Amino acid sequence: MYTLKDCFKELGGSYEEVRKRLPSDKMIVKFLKKFIDDPSFASLQEAIQNKDREQAFLAAHTLKGVCQNLGMHDLYMQANQLSDLLRHEWDEQGVLVFEETVPVYERAIQAIEKI
Template sequence: MTLSQLSSQLRFDQAGALARFGGSEALLLRFLRRLPEDKTFAALSDAVAAGDLTGVERGAHTLKGVAANLGLDALRDASSDLVSAVRGGQTDQIAPLFALLSDAYQAACRDISQL
């Protein structure tokens, strides 16, 4: 799979991500391939399971930044929605929003593994 094909599979801002990586496709690919190894999603999952609102906010906010830098728009948006819910005290929304975030994360990891 190429970056262009990734754009057709995911909501991926290829142009924006390449700009943030100085136009280097090789560098962007290297960082994209690191996403599945990153511990942020696992820490977020643990925080959700434990009901740790501070950990949920921190993990979702960190993942939002990672996703934004990599151009993974669907994952960024899902992370942002979870951050907003926690900050807004909408604790009843954490589980369904985390499920959407998890789906976006799994899709990103699945497609990135094919790069």
């Protein structure tokens, strides 16, 4: 049986740390499932394609916060790097980091869908 601990292992996070913030497994599952429909990643993808630095930064920053709160460490690290790169000016390195972020995001969604 696939457990929340298994999910967090795939997310690169700590179940125990998230459990300190969210009082029940039911609530953790609820918020993880809501992440699947969170528009931050789609907004980030669109902004990167349009080379819209401001929107890309906002989307990356939002994604970073959501991932941090939900204990999704691997995706948090990618979003944090993007947020830092795009904070003040467009940086083509952001496109490369975004491309590296896509499979991390996809793995996170797959892990969450298993719970």
